[in-house]
Each structure stands twice: as structure tokens, then as C-alpha cells.
Amino acid sequence: MAEVGEIIEGCRLPVLRRNQDNEDEWPLAEILSVKDISGRKLFYVHYIDFNKRLDEWVTHERLDLKKIQFPKKEAKTPTKNGLPGSRPGSPEREVPASTQASGKTLPIPVQITLRFNLPKEREAIPGGEPDQPLSSSSCLQPNHRSTKRKVEVVSPATPVPSETAPASVFPQNGSARRAVAAQPGRKRKSNCLGTDEDSQDSSDGIPSAPRMTGSLVSDRSHDDIVTRMKNIECIELGRHRLKPWYFSPYPQELTTLPVLYLCEFCLKYGRSLKCLQRHLTKCDLRHPPGNEIYRKGTISFFEIDGRKNKSYSQNLCLLAKCFLDHKTLYYDTDPFLFYVMTEYDSKGFHIVGYFSKEKESTEDYNVACILTLPPYQRRGYGKLLIEFSYELSKVEGKTGTPEKPLSDLGLLSYRSYWSQTILEILMGLKSESGERPQITINEISEITSIKKEDVISTLQYLNLINYYKGQYILTLSEDIVDGHERAMLKRLLRIDSKCLHFTPKDWSKRGKW
């Protein structure tokens, strides 16, 4: 049993959490930060295998101190452990952990499902092995671990600087990375200058800076403890009070405020309600400061040029960053267009969501970041945004795909949109002259502007592709059809392409974005 005072960053322990069904759970969590507010300690916890957006500050009462695991002692000198850029992106990089057993395991927190007896646990904690030299960490950890645990423990990297290219050889899994990132005293900045890090970033030749092309999607090379924690407690935007999900680089002095007040229309941030009040006497915007390119009913879309309207674009990005984990605001907004979806009422055009889009994408991306603001989520707006993005692609005569990585919600939304769109087409096909209806993947892609790969992955995901009698066929089972029809009944918000007034610009011909 550990004392509250002993809890440091990097510890793992079960934390009480209430799930959606109002049941208490004790998922394993990691302490990312500790703070002291008027003598009361608060712990920032990340629930392992839960999305970061559920991370929160908790009091010690919610910690199960009996099951605490302390982080392994770390070498004091900067190590390569951070490997911030390493994202195990593709399946083939997922090397079974056991293959690394002979490799260099690091003293990282161990994911424990068994109960330790305390003395043994103490052996494993930093206090027991003080100032372990660097090289020693390349040895296997003491054998009080079970084999199972060994499997779970994955080396995030090699600790020895001379080690070359470990990242590709020994990719780490997510939990290990998290643990490392959370290590106290770990200076990720210094890590960033390591050679391994360079190999990660070499694509743009600028070590320690994300690539300049592409969208604002973070490649995690700047993932550090600061950005892993939410920094804004609450945002007031119009009628809504939003609890941010992720870090956002609002001016640092504003992060201590209990509530950050945003102007609903220009999204300018103020430190107090009074400031907002004053601001509203000066701000006469009642809609996003761009050109309206779509209106049907109360739904409108505004196009904003990230170069021409910097202040709004930046404010929008700052707000969006609160809800988008993989977004980075490292670079300016110049190469982007922002499409803001609004809902009109007598007060004005209220922002519902938006997506950004590169003016020129080299990789067929038609969306960079996409977000439905939390108060509007799960009401079909996300799909509407996605649909609109494909409508734009249709006007442009291109296929497009959202920029990767997708978030969990992004994946679900896109899959849902793709499924419904493709099924709509497939079910609409009529047989001609008694022949069985047929369609090529390319045709689907052309009709929908969904990129071919996404069509295939959707067909796969829906399990429609089958190989029959020497050829691939698409099979629409009863429950697929029923499910689709039920879903479409609920999908009332649709984009009407007749209401879109949009002329694509050829940005490549312009001197500037």
C-alpha cells in the first residue's frame, strides 16, 4: 500500500470511473501529472485503452493505492525512449512482443494484472534500483515478472544512444509509449534531437519540426507531456459550455481560467464574461467571416481562406484543437480552406462544425481536419459535413479521402458514411434486361468521389466482396439491406447539391495559396 504522497507521474493503478451506464469501474490508469491545490492533491489520470479525451483530474479517493505500480527507475540522462515520431502505423510493424525478449527492454511500468505483494513490488520500483546505469537497462528485468508480463512489456526503444534504428526493429506498443511519455523528468525535447528522431522526420529534412506539407495533422513528433494533458477546463461558446478533450495552445495565461469565453461568431477568446460582453459591443459578426457557398433550410456552409482570414482561421483551429487529438497547430493556416457549417436562428449563424481542406493536396485529401462541435454530435451533422466534403470533390471532379490518421470517432463516421453511400448506390442499381446488375469499383468511386481504396475497405468492412465461381461478386444480405434501410430512415439531414454554389479555384496557378 503506497501513500498518497508517494504517487508520482508514471505510476499506474486502477482508478474509479463511472461509465455511461452509470456503473463504477476500476480501469487501470496512469498518473500523468500531480498538482497541489490548496493542500489537496489532484492527479491527472489517463485510463489505459481509453481515449485520451476521458483523461481527467481525480482526487486520491478514486485511486486504488493497493494496486499501484511504480514506474521503473530510468536513466537520468536523456535516452531515446521518447522516439516521439514513431507511430506504429501499419500492421506489419507490429512485431510480437516476445521477439523482443532478447532485445533491450526498458525499465518501464509494467502492466499488471496480478497482485503483487508489496515487498516484491518495492524491489522493482526505482527506489530499489537507484541510478541504474544506462547499459544495465539493456538487460532483462529481474525475473519476478511473469512470462505474461514479459509479453506485455514492450521496449519503447533502446536506451543506448549508439543503438541504431531501433524504432523500426522494435516498435513499441501504445501503452509503452504512453508510459515513457509520462516519465517524470523525461525531457522529450532533448529526445527530439536524437538521431533516431531524425530518421523519423527525415522526410522533410527538418529535424524536430513537422513536415510542412500536408495538413495540420500531428505526426506526434511533438507529443509531450504538456500536449498530452488538457489545459483548458471549460469553454463557453454561445449557449454552450464545452469541456475540451485535448490540449490546445491557447495563450498560456488563459489556461488557468475556470472558463474561457469565446465569441460565438468570431471565436475570439476572452478571459472573462465581462471581456466577452465588451467584445460583443465591438464585434458585429453574426456569421463566420467567409462567403456562404451553401444554404438549405437553416444549414449553411461558409468558406474561409486560411490566408486571407488568419485571425478567424486561427481561432477556429484553436477551438478545434480542443476536440481533435491528432491535429497540430504547428504551422500557419495559409494553405487551408475552412468550411464552416452553421445553423441559423434569429441570433445568427451558429457554428456547428467545420472541416479544413488543403488548397492543393498531393495525396487526394479532401479533408484535413473535421469536427462537429460536441453539443451537436451524434445528430447527423458529422455525416453532413462529410457528405459536403464529397460534394465539393464532385464539383472538382476528383476523388478524395480524409487525411490520416483518423480518430476513433472519425473512423466510425467515415465508415458509416461510406457504407451508407455505397449501399445506396448498390441498392439503387436495377437489373437491365434480366441481367444481374453489376458495377465496378471505379464506377462507385466516380459517382461518390470516394477514393477507390476507401470503397474497397468499406466493401470489405461490410463483408460484401466474395469470390464466387472464379470472379468477385458483391453480395447484399438481408440484414445488410435492412440495417441500411433503417439507418437511412434516421438520416434526415442531407446535402442538396442544387444548393451548393461553389466554383473550385485552381490554387496551383496562383502565386500564393
Add this chain to the structure above:
Amino acid sequence: MSKLSFRARALDAAKPLPIYRGKDMPDLNDCVSINRAVPQMPTGMEKEEESEHHLQRAISAQQVFREKKESMVIPVPEAESNVNYYNRLYKGEFKQPKQFIHIQPFNLDNEQPDYDMDSEDETLLNRLNRKMEIKPLQFEIMIDRLEKASSNQLVTLQEAKLLLNEDDYLIKAVYDYWVRKRKNCRGPSLIPQIKQEKRDGSTNNDPYVAFRRRTEKMQTRKNRKNDEASYEKMLKLRREFSRAITILEMIKRREKTKRELLHLTLEVVEKRYHLGDYGGEILNEVKINRSEKELYTTPATLHNGNHHKVQECKTKHPHHLSLKEEASDVVRQKKKYPKKPKAEVLITSQQPTPETLPVINKSDIKQYDFHSSDEDEFLQVPSPVSEPEEENDPDGPCAFRRRAGCQYYAPRLDQTNHSFENSELADLDKLRYRHCLTTLTVPSRCIGFARRRIGRGGRVIMDRISTEHDPVLKQIDPEMLNGFSSSSQTVDFSCNFSRTNASNKHCENRLSLSEILSNIRSCRLQCFQPRLLNLQDSDSEECTSRKPGQTVNNKRISAASVALLNTSKNGISVTGGITEEQFQTHQQQLVQMQRQQLAQLQQKQQSQHSSQQTHPKAQGSSTSDCMSKTLDSASAHFAASAVVSAPVPSRGEVAKEQNTGHNNINGVVQPSGTSKTLYSTNMALSSSPGISAVQLVRTVGHTTTNHLIPALCTSSPQTLPMNNSCLTNAVHLNNVSVVSPVNVHINTRTSAPSPTALKLATVAASMDRVPKVTPSSAISSIARENHEPERLGLNGIAETTVAMEVT
């Protein structure tokens, strides 16, 4: 599964896929294993997140139920939509326009302050409002400016005062509050701002730094201009446009005022006409009570070129007599300087004559339109440093150009306090400010109060003013003054005219001659008189000694000039000196000319080049009474010949001839002559003895352009002694350009102005500027335009010409 022995073909996106539905569907069991042959597409998610608990649950739920179930959604932090003060906060309604909303992105940045007041500020405001009125917006603007002017270093109170256009007390209060607040403020600024990148790269990993510029990307594009540079250009453009707007607005104001003045003047004239006040008595009576002030706003602040030159000269030739202008500017000595003092040219003296005196003549009435351009403009543009475009200014070589880095003091006003204790002198004293008692040597007489100006081409123009003392003054014989004039020479040796101090008269309108003389002698009244040659010599020698490297030899020059005149082959016979007859004839000519031009002005027609047209309002019987006497090239010629024929008396005549009423009416002496003229002149010069070859070469080299002397030197009291310098310069130029064969040509032009010139004149007339734009000047201006590129060279000419003259 034995069927798996064959290899499934790759999925071909271009190949049609037949669709099987419902009961048609084959037994899927046959297909399953084969299905694996299609490569699994990546989800596009981060691997580590793909395994997240809620997502997996949701995915499996979807696959099972084919639609979302409430319980299977991914939980997110809550959001509330119950801000109850929303309607109070966002006041008013917004009606959806029928049309799609379309905005101009650059109209967005309104000038509102970025700073938003908080409740702490409100407390302060409430406190301050007990003492003075300050609105929240005003306060925000103040804070905003302070914030934006401060970086790490806070602005000082002094700077703040410059920054804020507010009451001192308020500034102090707000400033102190701001400093305190700023100190307590956690952030770098009271206006919360996104952290900016630093160029040294130290912020590359700062998570709070956002929106870095994509510099590298920008470099990769070939045709991309540096954004910053173009941005700065835009800023500059904007600045300049706004300056243009300011200037235009000021012009508008000025023109309005002028129109008003015109209307008023007309009204006065009409009233006087109805009253039969032809002699000005009634007006004088009315005017006598008026304060000086209104009439004297200008003299002290004149900014025109001559004014400054005056000062310049004075620094070199300090006089003990405190002239009014001497106080004003201490000017850095310029290179141009040395040419001026060289004074073998005729120069009219000009004496301050107070306009406040009950002196009314026609010129008074018209005064406004002739006042207009030059002085006014200078007054309104107190630009500290000469702009490049001023180089092109029609004032030409005689124009005063401010130099960067040179400090110019405002004229001292206290000079006007220099008053006579003698109350009798009071009214004369008033006159003195603008006009000066002037005598001429040829004809040798006193012309009363006048002031001297330099017209275009360097001609000297005397603006005379009639006073009630005139009868007395007319009796003054320069000879009477000669006795002591030399003694007073030291006062302004830079002048060709000796300035003597004329004495005082009584208030009762008529001072006796002897009184005046005695006043002059006792230096209480100043009197200008053309100087004698020997004086000039000593003068120029002084100059020489001051400006080493330039040899001054006035004698030689005068000799050369004479020679030039003699050798000139043009039809105009200007030989030797100028006789009084010539002068008189010329005066007649001038009157005619001026009448023509006035007529032109009034009729706004172009038909009046017939020389005999009489001025409708020709009330001025004498030349000096004429309101606007415009000098044309003929007179210029005359002047020039007068100059050239060096003897002192003739200069006096010229001065006299050019002397007109006290107003600024007189047109500028037009430069005339073409490059050819100049050239030939130069040739003539070269043939004349006494001119060094070197200078010739220089001059010739420079004078291929049309030679213009846009010496728009409006004289003012302040310019008094120094007009000389200008004049010297200008008149020298005149020597070259005017006294030449082409004068004839110019003369013809004047009598039959070219359409363009007339047009120009008319246009100018409509702009109240006519008096200055006579046909020939228009011609010259055309010429100038034609030679625009060479204009810079012209300045050079001025310099070299002077040098030539000097040597």
C-alpha cells in the same frame, strides 16, 4: 476448404462486380476463405488507438447490429447548452439575408481595439468617471495602444503621452493602472495572444507556439515574392495614400477658404462701389480698428524657400540690425549657399510695410487670388524634410530644399515685438513688417514702401504699397541717403541695395521729410537702396573668402556680361546700360501685358492676346498701382539686360520697374529661353573675355536642357536681405537664358500665345492662379515638362551656372 488450392485473382477495380441480393445469394460458406485473398485495407487510425476499448466495442456493436446502439457509442466529455444569459449577452437579432452572404476579407479588420475591458477595469473606470468622462471604448483604445506599443519593455509615460491623445491627467491615471496591471499579469500581454515563434528556433518545441510560418515552403516556390516585403510595400502604399488624402483635404479646405475670401472681397468691392468709396477712405476707416493679428498670421510662419535662404545667408553675413526674419531659422549652411551672396545683380530691396495701415488699393481686393498658391502651400505643408518630389518643384534651382538631418527652427515670433518706442513710428513700424522703404538708383528716387520679391527667372519684383506717407516719401532722394548708406552697408552687404534705416514719421499721417530722413539716419527706419559696385565687390570677396575653391570676381563677370550683351547677335539691341527711356517704355509694355492677362483672367477666354486690350478695372494709373503686373520675357529681358549692363543705376531701374503694389499679385518672371538659347549664350560667353574656359565647359555640359529658372521666390518680410542670394542666382541664370537671341522669339510668343500656353493659362486662371501663369510661363512649363528628365540636371546647372558667374 480444399477449394483454396487455387489462387484468387486480385481484385480489379475496373472489373464489373455482379451484385447478388437476397435469395440469389450463393452459399457464403463457399466464399469465406477466398475472401481473405483481398488484402485488408488499413483503417487509417493510429494503431494504438485502434485497440481502444470504446472503439472496439462500438465497432463490434455496429457489425452486429448494423446500426448504432445508444449504449455502444464512444463516450465523450459532456457539453452543456444551457447558458442562461445567452440572450442578454448576444443582443439583437440577425435577419438572414436572402442572398448568400459574401464578404470582402480585407474589410474585416475594423479599427476596433483588441483589448477588451474586464471587471477590474470597470472599477477603475467607474472611479475615473467621477472626475472625468471616459468611455469604455476610449479606455480600451488607450490600453490597446499601450499594449501594442510595448514589447518586453513597457512604454514610458512620456511615450504614452505621445501615443494617447487624451487629457494628461487621464493618461497618467490609465498609464499607472496599466503598468500595475501589466506587472501582475501572468501573460506577456494584457491582450492574450498566441505565442509567436522566435527566429532562433528556440521555440521549435514549445507546445504553446502555434501557427508558425512555413518559411521553407515559401522558398521552394520560384516565383514567390517575399510576403513580408510585399506586405511592407502595401503598408507604405497605404501610408502614402492616406497622406494624399490628407493633403487633398487640406487643399479642399484651403480652396474653400479662398472662395470665401473671394466672395467677401467681392462683396466689399461692391459695397464700396455703392458707397462710392473709390479712394479707399471708408474702407480705411473701417479697417483701422482691426487688429493686426488677422492680417499677420502668415509672415512669421512663411516656409517658402526664400525665407530659409535668407536665414542661411544671414548666418554668413550677420548684420547687427535685427531684421524681422533673422530670428527664425538657423539653417545649416548649404552648398548652394555661396552662389547667392554674389550680388552683382540687381536686386530690389523690399521693405516691410505693415498692411494694417489703412492702406487700401485695388490690390488689396485682389490680394487673395494672388496670395494663393505658393505661400499658402508652404504654410500648409510643414514637412520636416524635403520629399524627393520636391526636387521637381517648379521653384527650380532657387527653391529651398530641406535636408534630412537638418534641424529647422520655427521662426521666432518675438521679433515682431521689436517695436518703436516712438509712438509716432508705430504705424510705419507696422508697415515695416512687410514692406520697406525703398529707393532706386535709376531713376534715382524713392518709391515709397515696397517689398521685394523674386519672380520666375530671378527677376526682382517690387510690390509697392501706397501709404499716406507717399507724398512725403517721394521726395526722398537717394542722394540724401547716400551719405550714410555706406555706413549702414554693413547691415546687409549681401544686398545690392543698401538698406538704410528710414526714419520715422508722425502718426498724423504726414511725417515731414526731414523727420523721415533723420529716422533713417538714426536707424530707426530702414531703407533699401541699391548698392554701389564697389560695395558689391567687397561683398563678393567676402563670399569668396568664405567659400574657398570658388573664386568670385564680380568685376569680371560684369565685364563679361557686358561683353555678352554686346556680342549677342539677336535683334534686340541691348547695348550698354539701360536708359530711363528704355525703362519707361518697358514699363508701358508691362502695363499692357498685365492688362492683357488680367483680361484673360476675367474673361476666361483665349482671345485677348491683342496687346491693346485695356483692363476694365484699370484704376491703377501708375505702374506701381497696378494690381497685377506680369512680367513677361520682355521684361525679363529688360531686367536681365539691366543686370548685365552692370552699372548700378540701371539695376535700380530694373528694380523699380518691377516694383508693383504691395500684394503678391505679380506674376512670376517667366523663365524663357531654350537649351539652344542657353547654348548659344554660352557660346557667346565663351567668346567674351574674362570667363574661364573651365566654367564654360561645365556650363555647356549642363545646359543642354531648356533652361528654366523657376524661381518662384515669393518674398516676404523675412526674406528681405536674402533675396539677394536667390536673386543673384536666378538673375545669373537669367543672364544666360534670357539675354539671348531667343528673347525675340519669346516675345512673339507672348504676343501670340500658343494654344497650349493659353489653355494652360486658362486652366490656371480657373484655379485662381492666373497671375502666376502667364502664357510664356505656361510655355516654359510646357518646355519644362518636355524636359522633365533633365530637371535634375537643372539643379546642377544652377550650381554650375553660379560657379561660372562667380569666377
